[in-house]
Amino acid sequence: MNIIFMNVILIAMILALLIPIVEVCKDNNVWQKMLALSSISSKTTMMIFIVSVLRDDWMIGVVAVIILSVGNAGFMLMAHIMKRMRNA
Amino acid sequence: MTDSYIYIISVLLPLAACMVLFQVNPYHALVIRGILGAIAAMIYAIWGAADVALTEALVGTMLAITLYAIAVRSSMVMRVGVLTEELQEIDENILKDDRVHNLFGQLITDLRKVFQNYYMRIELIFYQDIKELDQALIDREIHTTCVRSSSLEPDNLDETETQPYQTKTRVKRLYNIMKNELSSSKTMLTYFSETKPEEKH
Amino acid sequence: MEQYQYIVDILSYVCIGIGIFFWFWGTSHLTKNRSVLFKLHSLSVADTLGSMAIVFGLLLKIPSEWPLLILAIISLAIWNTMLGYVLAYCSSTRGDHD
Incomplete structure (x- = not known):
């Protein structure tokens, strides 16, 4: 019962993940793509979290937390680099 | 499953x-x-x-x-060498807001537009006189030079009426792009073939 | 004790369901033809709140991993908000200053 519920949740999350992936192909503006990227990264991290809880695996959960904070920091850096590159 | x-x-x-x-x-x-x-x-x-x-x-x-x-x-940049006098002219024309006679500004805008399709930027590098400019082109410091025809040969006035600028590039690919797509008649294009075959990159 | 466990389980599923609903609602704005800032607002609100709801649901479900999940909630609240601000700043000021 529990496993089936978790599988349904994960498949719903995959569907939610597909929306920004499709959107990134269609849009032509760099900032729209950055939005989709930030959305995708937080969604993937949440999926890792769900899997770690599903398997009761502490190690994967730690990785998810590190990806969550470091990945976001990386995107902030990337947004600034993009801004500099477009302006120059 | x-x-x-x-x-x-x-x-x-x-x-x-x-x-x-x-x-x-x-x-x-x-x-x-x-x-x-x-x-x-x-x-x-x-x-x-x-x-x-x-x-x-x-x-x-x-x-x-x-x-x-x-x-x-x-890497996605074309360095264009120009003379310092153009810089003064740009400043003067911006002060006077004289867009019609600012041929150099128009030329650079056209170049930017052409190379935007190839996701390349244009970077202007200023030199004091023609000799330094040519030396820089030979030394591979810049890809292209863009100078006034009148400052190259002051006698030939007929040519300068129609094409007031001379653009010289040492990269074959850039020359092909500019030849095909640069529609402005303000400049004359020349391809500068390098004469140092021992320097292979 | 048994019936309490049952209630907590249902509560956690409700939390996760709300979170996923938030995700779909926020991401659906991405497909519309609106400005970047509008999309950024709905997306950051929906992603942050939805993810926090999901993590809270997981916290109810498995309380033994609480330090990790609390850390996730805190870093979501701080970093996602800050990323939203940075993206808004970078996408709106096109060479006006700096």
Whole structure:
């Protein structure tokens, strides 16, 4: 019962993940793509979290937390680099 | 089939990789590389390789993006050497708001427009006189020179009426692009073939 | 004790369901033809709140991993908000200053 519920949740999350992936192909503006990227990264991290809880695996959960904070920091850096590159 | 989601998720990785491959704009490819990194980290974590996922997240989002950005910024550029007197003229024309007679500004705008289709930037580098400019072209400091025809040969006035500028480039590809797409009649294009065959890159 | 466990389970599923609903609602704005800032607003609100709801649901479900999940909630609240601000700043000021 529990496993089936978790599988349904994960498949719903995959569907939610597909929306920004499709959107990134269609849009032509760099900032729209950055939005989709930030959305995708937080969604993937949440999926890792769900899997770690599903398997009761502490190690994967730690990785998810590190990806969550470091990945976001990386995107902030990337947004600034993009801004500099477009302006120059 | 309790793990059916693993197979669905695994399909996302080649999908994202194909998106990076078929993206022509380098800036957009940079963003999609970030998406590929996020999805790859998720798949590695779900398959149980926590250490690989951590490495992918750190390297993929921070290091690769930074290095890629530096590479794109420093390589997708055409350096144009011009004389310092053009700089003064630009300043004067901006002060007078004289857009019609600012031929040089128009020429650079046209160049920017042409090379925007190739995702390249134009960088202006200023030199004191013609000799320094030519030497810089030979020394591969710049890709292209753009000078007033009148400052090259002051006697020949007929030519300068129609094409007041002379653009010389040492890169065959840039010459082809400019020849095909630069529609402005303000400049004369020449291809400068390098005479140092021993210097091969 | 048994019936309490039952209630907590249902509560956690409700939380996760609300979170996923938030995700779909926020991401659906991405497909519309609106300005970047509008999309950024709905996306950051929906992603942050939805993810926090999901993590809270997981916290109810498995309380033994509480330090990790609390850390996730805190870093979501701080970093996602900050990323939203940075993206808004970078996408709106096109060479006006700096």
